[in-house]
Amino acid sequence: MPGLKQLAEREELMAGGHRACAGCLPMTAMRQILLTAGKDTVSGCSTGCVEVVTTIYPYTAWRNPFIHSAFENSAATMSGVEAAYRSLRRQGRIDKEINFIAMGGDGGTYDIGLQALSGAMERGHNMLYICYDNEAYMNTGIQRSSGTPKGTATSTTPAGKIRQGKKEFPKPLTDIMIAHRIPYVAQATPGYPKDLSDKVEKALSIEGPAFMNILTPCTRGWRYPMEESMDIARLAVDTCFWPIYEVEHGRFKVTRKPKDKRPVSEWLERQGRFSHLFKDKNRHIIDEIQEDTDRNWEWLLKREELTQA
Amino acid sequence: MTGNDATAEAMRQIAPDVVTCFPITPQTELMHKFAEHVADGDVDTELVLVESEHSAMSAAVGAAAAGARAMTATAANGLALMWEIVYIAASYRLPIVMPVVNRALSGPINIHCDHSDTMGCRDTGWIQLYSENAQEAYDNTLQALRIAEHPDVLLPVMVTFDGFILSHTAEILEGLEDAEVKDWIGTYEAKYSILNTDDPVTIGPLDLQDYYFEHKRQQVEGMRHAPDVIREIGRAYGELCGRSYDLFEAYRLEDAELAVVALGSTCGTTKVVVDELREQGVKAGLLKIRSFRPFPEAEIAEALGNAKAIGVLDRSISFGAPGGPVHKEIKAALYGTGHEIGIVNYIYGLGGRDMSMNDIKTAFAGLEKVAREGTPDDNIRFLGLRGEGGV
Numbered sequence: 001m002p003g004l005k006q007l008a009e010r011e012e013l014m015a016g017g018h019r020a021c022a023g024c025l026p027m028t029a030m031r032q033i034l035l036t037a038g039k040d041t042v043s044g045c046s047t048g049c050v051e052v053v054t055t056i057y058p059y060t061a062w063r064n065p066f067i068h069s070a071f072e073n074s075a076a077t078m079s080g081v082e083a084a085y086r087s088l089r090r091q092g093r094i095d096k097e098i099n100f101i102a103m104g105g106d107g108g109t110y111d112i113g114l115q116a117l118s119g120a121m122e123r124g125h126n127m128l129y130i131c132y133d134n135e136a137y138m139n140t141g142i143q144r145s146s147g148t149p150k151g152t153a154t155s156t157t158p159a160g161k162i163r164q165g166k167k168e169f170p171k172p173l174t175d176i177m178i179a180h181r182i183p184y185v186a187q188a189t190p191g192y193p194k195d196l197s198d199k200v201e202k203a204l205s206i207e208g209p210a211f212m213n214i215l216t217p218c219t220r221g222w223r224y225p226m227e228e229s230m231d232i233a234r235l236a237v238d239t240c241f242w243p244i245y246e247v248e249h250g251r252f253k254v255t256r257k258p259k260d261k262r263p264v265s266e267w268l269e270r271q272g273r274f275s276h277l278f279k280d281k282n283r284h285i286i287d288e289i290q291e292d293t294d295r296n297w298e299w300l301l302k303r304e305e306l307t308q309a
Numbered sequence: 310m311t312g313n314d315a316t317a318e319a320m321r322q323i324a325p326d327v328v329t330c331f332p333i334t335p336q337t338e339l340m341h342k343f344a345e346h347v348a349d350g351d352v353d354t355e356l357v358l359v360e361s362e363h364s365a366m367s368a369a370v371g372a373a374a375a376g377a378r379a380m381t382a383t384a385a386n387g388l389a390l391m392w393e394i395v396y397i398a399a400s401y402r403l404p405i406v407m408p409v410v411n412r413a414l415s416g417p418i419n420i421h422c423d424h425s426d427t428m429g430c431r432d433t434g435w436i437q438l439y440s441e442n443a444q445e446a447y448d449n450t451l452q453a454l455r456i457a458e459h460p461d462v463l464l465p466v467m468v469t470f471d472g473f474i475l476s477h478t479a480e481i482l483e484g485l486e487d488a489e490v491k492d493w494i495g496t497y498e499a500k501y502s503i504l505n506t507d508d509p510v511t512i513g514p515l516d517l518q519d520y521y522f523e524h525k526r527q528q529v530e531g532m533r534h535a536p537d538v539i540r541e542i543g544r545a546y547g548e549l550c551g552r553s554y555d556l557f558e559a560y561r562l563e564d565a566e567l568a569v570v571a572l573g574s575t576c577g578t579t580k581v582v583v584d585e586l587r588e589q590g591v592k593a594g595l596l597k598i599r600s601f602r603p604f605p606e607a608e609i610a611e612a613l614g615n616a617k618a619i620g621v622l623d624r625s626i627s628f629g630a631p632g633g634p635v636h637k638e639i640k641a642a643l644y645g646t647g648h649e650i651g652i653v654n655y656i657y658g659l660g661g662r663d664m665s666m667n668d669i670k671t672a673f674a675g676l677e678k679v680a681r682e683g684t685p686d687d688n689i690r691f692l693g694l695r696g697e698g699g700v
C-alpha cells in the first residue's frame with residue numbers, strides 16, 4: 001500500500017482548474033482515488049456535482065478515460081464498459097489490465113441509482129462502485145436524499161415553524177451492499193486519506209465487484225467554513241457518526257477506533273444545517289442521533305468481533 | 310422461422326461483442342434463442358442480463374463507448390423505460406443496433422402489436438427500419454449494423470417488426486451463410502474507445518449554451534447522410550443475396566389512383582388487397598415505408614404524385630395532433646408539391662386488433678369517394694373500431 005508521500009509523487013490525474021467549490025471534499029476524494037488507481041483506470045460518474053464541475057465542454061479535468069451518461073445508471077453504464085473489456089480481451093483485441101470505477105453521489109446511489117447498482121453488483125462485474133456521499137442532492141440545490149441524516153435542514157426539509165428538518169434516519173446503504181455478499185465493501189472519508197487510498201487499492205485488487213461509501217463533506221450544503229472540510233470529515237469518524245471500516249469476504253474490520261469517542265453534538269454544532277437542533281425544543285433530536293450513532297457503532301464492533309473470530 | 314427466431318439467427322451470425330437484455334413480451338423468445346446460442350458456445354458474446362431495460366440501454370451505451378459491437382432488444386414499456394438513454398445513445402453517436410418487437414404501450418396494459426412504442430420515439434435520433442415480415446427483420450438487422458457503423462452516419466438503428474403477428478408466426482427464411490455474414494459485417498474499429506487509457510477521452514460531458522446546439526446540428530448531419538447510406542447498403546445487400554432494399558417500396562404505385570401508405574406487417578396484407586382490386590380494374594397501389602427515420606419526404610412525395618386519393622394507415626395515435634405520425638409526415642411531404650391530393654388517415658390495429666383484408670378494402674372503398682370529392686372533414690378515421698367513429 002503506498003504511503004501519502006508516494007501518492008503525492010504520482011502523476012496527477014485530476015487536473016486543476018475544474019469548477020468545484022473551494023473546500024469541496026468530493027473532489028478531494030476523486031483526487032485521492034485517481035492517485036491510487038492510476039492512469040489505466042476507466043472512471044464514470046452519474047449526473048451530479050463531480051460530473052458537472054469536471055466536464056464542462058470543451059474542457060475535462062479527467063486525464064484518464066471518463067464516461068457520464070445519466071443520473072441513475074452509472075453502475076449499469078460501467079457494467080457495459082466492463083463487459084466490453086472482457087469480450088475484447090478474450091478476443092485478444094486488448095491485453096492491458098484496466099480498473100473500472102463507477103461513481104455517484106448519494107442521490108445517484110442511495111436513491112435513483114440503487115437498482116442499477118444492485119444489479120451490477122449481483123452480476124459480479126469486476127468493478128469498484130464508489131458513492132461520494134455528501135448527504136443531499138447538492139448539485140440541484142441541497143435537497144434531501146435518503147442518505148441525509150435525521151434532523152438535517154435541506155431545501156426540501158427546511159427547519160420551519162412546525163417541522164425541524166428531515167424526519168427519518170438515513171438509509172443504511174453500506175449495510176445493503178454488505179447484504180449483497182460481494183467480496184469487498186468499505187466506508188472511508190478523505191479526512192483520513194491513507195485509509196481511503198488503502199481501501200481503494202484493496203478494492204481494485206480483489207476480483208469481482210466492490211463497493212465503497214465515502215463521506216465527503218460539502219461546505220455549501222453543510223454550511224461550515226470551507227477551510228474546515230477535512231476537520232469535519234475527521235470529526236464524523238471520531239464521533240463514530242461515520243465509522244470507517246471494511247468488510248472483506250464477510251469479515252469486518254474497523255480501520256479506525258477513536259481512542260476518545262467524541263459526542264456527536266461536537267460534529268453537529270459545527271454545521272449550519274443542524275443549527276436549529278440546538279434550540280431547547282429540538283435537543284431531543286440530538287439525543288436521538290446520539291442513540292442511533294451509539295447503537296450503530298456497537299453493532300459494528302459486535303460484527304467485527306463475530307467475523308474476525 | 311418466426312420473426313424472433315429470424316432476428317436471433319441474424320444476431321447469432323453477427324455475434325456482437327456485447328448483448329444486454331431484459332425480458333419483455335413479445336421479445337422474450339428472441340432472447341431465449343440468443344441465450345441458447347451463448348450457452349452452446351455458438352457465439353462468444355458477453356451476454357449481460359441486466360435488471361431493467363433502462364440498464365439494458367445504459368450498459369449497451371457503456372459497451373459501445375468501449376468500442377464493442379453492442380446490441381439489445383426490447384418492446385413497448387421496455388422501450389419506454391429506456392427512453393432517456395435511447396436519446397443519449399444517439400447523441401453519443403454510438404452505433405447500437407436494437408430490434409424492437411412492436412407492442413402497444415400501456416395503459417391499459419396490452420401485450421399485442423401496435424406501433425405506439427417506436428412511433429413514440431421517432432424523434433430520439435435513432436434510425437428506424439420497419440419490417441414487413443420475418444425475412445425483412447432478418448435482412449434489416451444485418452443491414453442495420455453496416456448503416457449504424459458507417460462513418461458518415463454513426464447513429465443507432467432500431468429494426469422493428471410487429472409483435473406476435475411477425476414475432477410469433479413462422480415463415481420460410483432465406484438466410485445467408487455464416488461466412489457471408491462475416492464478410493458482410495467486417496470488423497468494427499471505433500474512432501474513440503473509453504478503453505484507450507493511453508489516449509484518454511471524456512464521453513458525455515456537460516454541454517451548455519455555447520456548444521450543445523452545434524452538437525445537435527451534427528446529429529442532424531449524421532441523419533442527413535443516412536438515406537444515401539441506407540440505399541447504398543440496400544443495393545449491396547441485393548448484390549449479395551438477391552434481395553435489394555430501398556428507403557421505401559412502391560407496390561403497383563406508378564399508375565395508382567388510390568394509394569395506401571403503410572409500414573410493418575400490414576403491408577403484406579395490403580399487397581394482396583391491391584392485387585385483388587387491380588383484377589377488378591381499380592387502380593390501387595401501396596407505398597410501404599421501410600425507413601421512417603430518416604423519412605425520405607421528397608422521394609415519397611414524388612412516388613405519390615399520380616395518386617388521386619391517399620389513405621395513410623397509422624398503427625398508433627398522436628393524441629391531440631392532426632392525425633397519426635405517418636399521416637402527418639405524408640401531409641408534410643406533399644406540402645408545396647402542387648399536388649392537391651385528398652388524404653385520409655386510418656388509425657387501425659391498436660392493441661393488436663386484427664387488420665383484415667376486409668378492413669383494407671374498406672379503406673380503399675373510402676378512398677374512391679375522396680378521389681372524387683377531395684379531403685373530407687372526417688379525414689381521421691378509426692378502421693376496425695366498434696362504435697362511434699369506427700369505419
